[in-house]
Amino acid sequence: xxxxxxxxxxxxxxxxxxxxxxxxxxxxxxxxxxxxxxxxxxxxxxxxxxxxxxxxxxxxxxxxxxxxxxxxxxxxxxxxxxxxxxxxxxxxxxxxxxxxxxxxxxxxxxxxxxxxxxxxxxxxxx
Numbered sequence: 001x002x003x004x005x006x007x008x009x010x011x012x013x014x015x016x017x018x019x020x021x022x023x024x025x026x027x028x029x030x031x032x033x034x035x036x037x038x039x040x041x042x043x044x045x046x047x048x049x050x051x052x053x054x055x056x057x058x059x060x061x062x063x064x065x066x067x068x069x070x071x072x073x074x075x076x077x078x079x080x081x082x083x084x085x086x087x088x089x090x091x092x093x094x095x096x097x098x099x100x101x102x103x104x105x106x107x108x109x110x111x112x113x114x115x116x117x118x119x120x121x122x123x124x125x126x
Contacts, residue, residue, distance in 0.1 A: 045078065
């Protein structure tokens with residue numbers, strides 16, 4: 001199931017988006033359960049990298065800020081890749097259209113007020 005995820009037309013209403021395109025991992029046969037375990041592992045590694053950045057790891061070793069930030073980004077992308085893998089698993093197992101689900105998710109965020117309809121008016125300038 002190969003699809004161009006960026007082909008979905010979405011009215012942005014001035015909303016800033018971070019779009020990433022991560023591949024389906026074809027060298028694995030993930031299940032819902034194995035993917036959830038992997039997400040948990042990757043989130044733990046992300047938390048560990050952030051803890052080192054904040055000096056919360058208990059280690060006496062001082063790391064260069066750029067090195068730690070690079071580790072945080074690496075772990076964050078590992079989390080994103082694993083979440084993407086879970087999306088492929090859910091699409092394949094349950095026939096869910098993730099593009100539609102993403103738009104439902106964005107609408108839920110709007111309804112909860114997490115996305116302002118006019119971001120320029122929230123900064124006090126207008």
